[in-house]
Amino acid sequence: MADAVVLPQVQPVRPAVQFFKLIPGMLLLTAVGYAGKLLEQNVGKYAKSHHWTFPNIEYVLWAILIGLAISNTVGIPQIFRAGVATYEFWLKAGIVLLGSRFLLGDVLKLGGASLALVAIEIALAIGFMTLLGRAFGLKPKLTSLLAVGSAVCGVSAIIATKGAIEADDEDSSFAIAAILALGALSLFTFPLIGHALHLTDHAYGVWSGLAVDNTAEAAAAGALYSDAAGKLAVLTKTTRNALIGFVVLAYALYWASRGQAQAIGNKASFLWQKFPKFVLGFLLISLLATFAVFNKDQIGALANLSRWAFLLTFAGVGLRTNFRELAKQGLKPFAVGAIGEVLIAVFTLGLVYGAQRVFHW
């Protein structure tokens, strides 16, 4: 008998080991976020004491800028990468905790208004991206990924759709790079446009929640304007996120009908699988706050916990954005994404102006 080939045994990684691997990166997120907070507090004071004119820069922008500086100069060493990637986890925990600052009635009222706007935004975004993708001769599945990424919730939607429509890895990395690069740009352009147009906190928050693709960037773009705008941006973006399952299901059915993806068996189970569960957590905490389960001080404590979680998220947004890596992904998807995003931003701004008149924001 021939000798058996001895294959190296793959040892399952223990959860404790996995957790310890996250610690350096989580410490880096904390350090960058906290440095942003310290800079916000001290730079203004220092400038004032030296009679300099210096704009008040919020901790959100400092944290993102420090992260960008690290990521685009020295880079993120391997040891930190797993922990830095937890910024999405902190974002979701922060959104759930933010639910305590909304009464359920307000969520339903604001969410109901947002839902109508979100439905229009999704239809517009899918339409624009599909037309632009065809005009630029992009591969149809890459066009689908860009459309879903800009219509619903950026990277998460692209990853969810990639599996459902059996798109190539290359297509999804092109689409993710385009959405991330445009998200980074929106952080700097949206607040400037909002201030130039003298948008109210409410109108600006809804606009950034509607037009900025990634949830982390939407939350950051809102918080860069004001605390109230940040809250509304998260609520509107969460409404968009809640619809991810329907959009992914529609694309999966479309590609399956063309014989280029697997057929969907149980549609309800597919929707539940794709549904972002943190939306339920947000609604549940909001319900508890509505029934006065938390007193005023406790709501304040939960709001501050949410701010800490967002601080780590904003640090992560800067740390994971590497412009050289994004530039390597090619110009065409970026051009389609950029033109589409500008159109979506303009149209959603029009929608928000219209809604402002109807709802008196």
Added chain:
Amino acid sequence: MSQANGEAIATKRRGLSLDGWAVLLAFALAALVRAGVFKHIPW
């Protein structure tokens, strides 16, 4: 389906998703605040 894929899917099914862990952490923190363990969270 390869064994590695099968194991990966099985592991995914066994564990909580990222969303699930985030919700769990948020509720654990909310419970600690409600119970008075964390009385004041500075900002």
